[in-house]
Amino acid sequence: MKGPDNNTHWWLGVAELVAQGMHHGAVKLKRVHLSIADESFRVLDAIPVTRPGSRLVRVCHHGIARVSYDSVSLAGRVVAEGAASAGARLAMCRQDTTEK
Amino acid sequence: MVSVPSAGRVQQHISAIASGFLGDWLEHRGNPLAVPMTVFADGEALDLKNPQPAAPGSVLCLSIHGLMELESVWDFPAKPDEHYGTHLANRLGDTSALKLRFNTGRPIYRNGQDLAALLERLVTNWPVPVKRLVLIGHSMGGLLIRSACHYGAANDHRWASLNPDCVYIGSPHDGSWLAVGAHKAAGWLNRVPRDYLKVVGEVIDLRSEGIRNLSRGDVFEPGTSDQPLLQSARHYVISGLLAKGEQHPVNVLFGDALVHQSSARGERREGWELAGIANFPGVDHIRLAHHPLVSQQLQEWLS
Numbered sequence: 001m002k003g004p005d006n007n008t009h010w011w012l013g014v015a016e017l018v019a020q021g022m023h024h025g026a027v028k029l030k031r032v033h034l035s036i037a038d039e040s041f042r043v044l045d046a047i048p049v050t051r052p053g054s055r056l057v058r059v060c061h062h063g064i065a066r067v068s069y070d071s072v073s074l075a076g077r078v079v080a081e082g083a084a085s086a087g088a089r090l091a092m093c094r095q096d097t098t099e100k
Numbered sequence: 101m102v103s104v105p106s107a108g109r110v111q112q113h114i115s116a117i118a119s120g121f122l123g124d125w126l127e128h129r130g131n132p133l134a135v136p137m138t139v140f141a142d143g144e145a146l147d148l149k150n151p152q153p154a155a156p157g158s159v160l161c162l163s164i165h166g167l168m169e170l171e172s173v174w175d176f177p178a179k180p181d182e183h184y185g186t187h188l189a190n191r192l193g194d195t196s197a198l199k200l201r202f203n204t205g206r207p208i209y210r211n212g213q214d215l216a217a218l219l220e221r222l223v224t225n226w227p228v229p230v231k232r233l234v235l236i237g238h239s240m241g242g243l244l245i246r247s248a249c250h251y252g253a254a255n256d257h258r259w260a261s262l263n264p265d266c267v268y269i270g271s272p273h274d275g276s277w278l279a280v281g282a283h284k285a286a287g288w289l290n291r292v293p294r295d296y297l298k299v300v301g302e303v304i305d306l307r308s309e310g311i312r313n314l315s316r317g318d319v320f321e322p323g324t325s326d327q328p329l330l331q332s333a334r335h336y337v338i339s340g341l342l343a344k345g346e347q348h349p350v351n352v353l354f355g356d357a358l359v360h361q362s363s364a365r366g367e368r369r370e371g372w373e374l375a376g377i378a379n380f381p382g383v384d385h386i387r388l389a390h391h392p393l394v395s396q397q398l399q400e401w402l403s
Contacts, residue, residue, distance in 0.1 A: 009132045010132050012132070013131045014114075014133065016129070016131055017126075028299045031296070031298075084129060084130070091130070
């Protein structure tokens with residue numbers, strides 16, 4: 001019987017790496033996005049005329065941004081774990097085939 | 101011979117680069133991109149339990165690549181079957197030219213421990229009695245040799261008593277300016293009270309333990325004091341420089357592009373007795389691994 005293809009295993013490794021990058025990258029990008037946006041919101045918050053409006057916009061902006069980035073991060077994590085477990089199963093299959 | 105993974109050349113390079121950046125994490129996750137430590141003879145992976153090279157010699161010449169590289173870094177341009185090992189084999193006779201491939205992102209001391217054990221298995225199981233061992237390391241590969249020598253001697257390995265010849269080519273014994281720069285930049289960015297700058301510092305901090313070790317040339321387990329060079333071995337150092345004039349400002353700033361001449365010579369290390377020192381102005385870091393002048397120098401020293 002022909003053993004599982006090494007190439008599939010390798011691509012599962014790439015998928016895990018890219019998806020982990022997506023998971024962690026989205027979290028880091030969220031922090032960059034929110035902290036840069038806060039620089040502008042701090043200025044608007046210091047001006048009495050713009051303060052009430054900017055606070056409302058800040059809450060909406062940060063809320064939407066968090067939901068968006070967290071969704072991407074979660075999707076990345078799910079794909080990464082899926083690829084890792086598929087890779088582990090494939091490696092076990094290969095080990096079984098080699099032992100037989 | 102064992103089967104080589106079916107991954108193509110590009111895939112092997114991607115694995116080598118990924119291993120260099122994140123090798124310790126890849127290994128921890130069991131990711132297949134983590135490059136396993138493998139010895140090659142004539143492009144074929146050797147089974148260390150029963151190595152069967154085409155023509156086993158009593159002299160082993162093992163070439164060890166550097167960070168994010170593959171064993172192909174040793175091949176002369178347009179002459180893929182020629183490298184320092186084959187040149188030496190032609191000169192010495194009865195010599196097997198071998199190459200090592202390994203996960204360059206792992207801590208150097210762990211690769212050194214594994215290399216020491218691998219050399220012991222190789223020498224023990226080699227089809228003919230091994231009389232001489234030549235270890236040639238490029239960049240991080242040289243640090244690996246120093247580490248393996250320490251652990252080989254500490255574990256009374258047979259190969260360590262063969263009085264090996266150790267050649268360090270462009271190896272950052274005192275650290276690489278680029279790795280030091282990354283370490284300092286990450287430290288500074290992590291202290292800045294701005295989240296968007298901290299994130300940049302954290303991304304730099306993602307670098308592997310192998311890269312971190314290059315900032316100070318750490319080759320021993322943490323907590324171990326600096327160890328001398330293996331006394332029974334002969335040690336040779338080769339360095340390169342970007343510009344042809346030795347005192348050129350570019351050389352003073354960047355050395356061979358990644359390693360300064362002083363670091364390649366381990367000038368901050370105490371009690372080093374070197375059997376040979378050579379410098380090649382105009383030969384950069386990567387070309388040091390496959391340059392005719394370096395090959396000539398190696399043959400002069402080792403034959």
